[in-house]
Amino acid sequence: MSYDALFEPITIGNMELKNRIAVAPMNVGYAAPDGYPNDQYLAFYATRARGGYGLIITTAAMVNPYDWAGSEGMNPLKFTDYRYYRFWSEIIKAVHYYDGCKIAIQLSPGWGRQGHPNVGKPGVPSGAPSCVPLCMDLRDYFKKCKGNLKQMSKKVPAGTFESMDLDGLINMSDQEYFSTDFQQFLQDFLSQMDPEIYSFIWGDVPRELTIPEITDLEDRMAVQARDALNLGFDAVEIHSPHGYLIHQFLSPKMNKRKDEYGGSLQNRARFLMNIIRKIRKKVGPDKPVWCRLSGDELQPGGIHHDEQCLVAAMAKEAGVNAINVSQGSYEAMGSAFAPDGEGDFTRWAAGFKKATGGLPIMVPHFLTPARAEKAIKNESVDIIELGRQSLADPFWPVKVKTGREKEIIKCTRCQQCYIEFGAKHFLECAVNPVTGREKYFPELWLNDTTFGNRLNKAIKKMSGFPQI
C-alpha cells in the first residue's frame, strides 16, 4: 500500500520539508554533564535522519543558565551560550547529509515548578510565575497508563508490594491517599528509589519570578533562537506545552500573579508572546519559528482548549509559522502526555488550524502509516510526529516508503522508555536494544557522504596499510 500523503513536501516559513514525518521532541537523557550534546546524540539523530524523517525536533534545550532553571538530574541539553555551539554544529551537519533532512531545536526558558533544582542544589527553589507547587496524583498516573504501572512494578524492591500494592493504590480513597502516614510512606519509598522521582510528584514550592527575571528570559530566548539559526538549525520550536515554565504562565491554575503577567489571558500569554515577538525581531520574517502547545491541560482549573486556541491565534499574530500540538501537563500525566494507542492528539488539530487561519499543524502519537495518513487527509494535521515509535524504529519512514511496512519494529507502549529515563536518566527501548547505543553502530548512521567526500577521500589515503 502506498501512503503518498505522508511523502508530499510542505513548506514552513522558508524551510521546505521533503515529507510529513517528524521525530517528536524527546529528552532521552544522553547529554554529557552540564547539558552538552555528545557522540551518542549525534548518532541518535543521524540514524533517524538516515531512516528518512523529513524533520527532527530536538529535545528541549535549556537557554536558562541560572541555578533555579530546573532539573539537572534529568540531564537536559542546554543551549545557554556559545560554549554549546560547537558540538551542535556537528550534529546539524551529520543530519543534513541525509537527503535534506531538517533539524529544529526546541528551546526552553526553564522548567519552572516542574523543575527541582533543590535535588542538586539544596535550598534553591525553582523560578515560576507563582508559588504554587506541583502535586501529581499517582492514582491517576497509574490508573490511566497501564504501561507506567507495569514498569514501576518492576522497579519496586522485593517485599515492597506487601505494604504497597499498586492496584490497591489505584483504588484508594482521597482520605487514605492523602493521609499523613501514607504520604510519608510514599515519600520515604520514592526518595529511596530516586529523590528526583519524589520531586516529580510533589514539587518543591517554587519562587515567584521578578519582572526583570522574566524579561531576561525573554531576551535569552531571542538571542539563542537567533544564534541557533545562524549555527545552521533550520527552525526553532518554543517549548511551551506540558506544564513547563511557559505553560505555567498560561495556566490559571499555576499562575496567580497580580501584575501584567497574570490574570487575563492576554496577561498570562504575555511571556510567550514577548518571546515570539523578540525572536521574530532578531531573525526576520522568513525563518521558521513555532511554539508547541498542549491542546488542553486536561485538569480542572488549568488552561483548556478554547483558551489555547486563542493563544494560538495570538501566537500567529506575534509571528509563528506553525503550531506543534501536544496535551496535558505533569500533573495530568497519566493519560495525557504519552498515552496508549495512537491518534489521540488529532482532536486538537482542527481547533488550532481554524484559530490560526490555516497554519501548518504538527501532531504526535502515531504508530501505523494508515492512521498517520488518515490524520493528514481528514483531520487538519499537516505533519505527523513519531515520539516513542521513532525510538522503537528509526527507519519507519523508509520502510513505509519502500513498501516494507511489515518490517516496522512496533512500539508496544510499554513505557520502558519513560520509566528507564526517569529512573536511570538514560533512555532505553524494550523492543529495540540499539536505541541509546547508536554510537557503537556507525553502520546505522555513517555512509559515504555523512561527513562529505573530502573526508572520505582523506580516510582512504590513511587506511588499508599493514601493521608494522
Ligand SMILES: Cc1cc2nc3c(=O)[nH]c(=O)nc-3n(C[C@H](O)[C@H](O)[C@H](O)COP(=O)(O)O)c2cc1C
Ligand atoms: C522520553 C520522552 C521524553 C520527552 N521529552 C519531550 C521534550 O523534551 N519536549 C517535548 O515537547 N515533548 C517531549 N516528550 C513528548 C513527545 O514529544 C510526544 O508528544 C509524546 O511522546 C507523545 O507522542 P508519541 O505517542 O508519538 O510518543 C517526550 C516523550 C518521551 C517519551
